[in-house]
Amino acid sequence: xxxxxxxxxxxxxxxxxxxxxxxxxxxxxxxxxxxxxxxxxxxxxxxxxxxxxxxxxxxxxxxxxxxxxxxxxxxxxxxxxxxxxxxxxxxxxxxxxx
Numbered sequence: 001x002x003x004x005x006x007x008x009x010x011x012x013x014x015x016x017x018x019x020x021x022x023x024x025x026x027x028x029x030x031x032x033x034x035x036x037x038x039x040x041x042x043x044x045x046x047x048x049x050x051x052x053x054x055x056x057x058x059x060x061x062x063x064x065x066x067x068x069x070x071x072x073x074x075x076x077x078x079x080x081x082x083x084x085x086x087x088x089x090x091x092x093x094x095x096x097x098x
Contacts, residue, residue: 019094021048025059026090030081034066049080055093057086 013019024031033045049059059080066075082090 017044017048018051021045022052022057022090022094025052025080025082026087026094028081028087030062030079032064032077032079034077052090057082057090057093059086 021031031045053059060083062079062081063076064079066077067073068075
């Protein structure tokens with residue numbers, strides 16, 4: 001069988017981007033494309049978040065306005081985090097408990 005282990009188990013490999021992003025969310029961090037540098041350096045955060053949602057974990061979303069370094073230009077970014085219920089679901093998927 002060339003498809004073993006199933007994809008759902010492969011994404012929980014500690015080296016995977018999926019695992020690193022989900023771990024950040026489980027730690028209570030609110031993440032955005034701007035602050036995922038080490039977790040998702042290839043700027044594909046939206047794909048990883050969609051994978052998390054496909055596993056049944058609903059993400060909370062919010063917008064934040066940030067200023068450029070010179071303080072003149074404004075940009076709206078999206079932030080993502082877990083509510084308490086989905087935090088428990090994520091911990092269960094990762095085999096963690098508080």
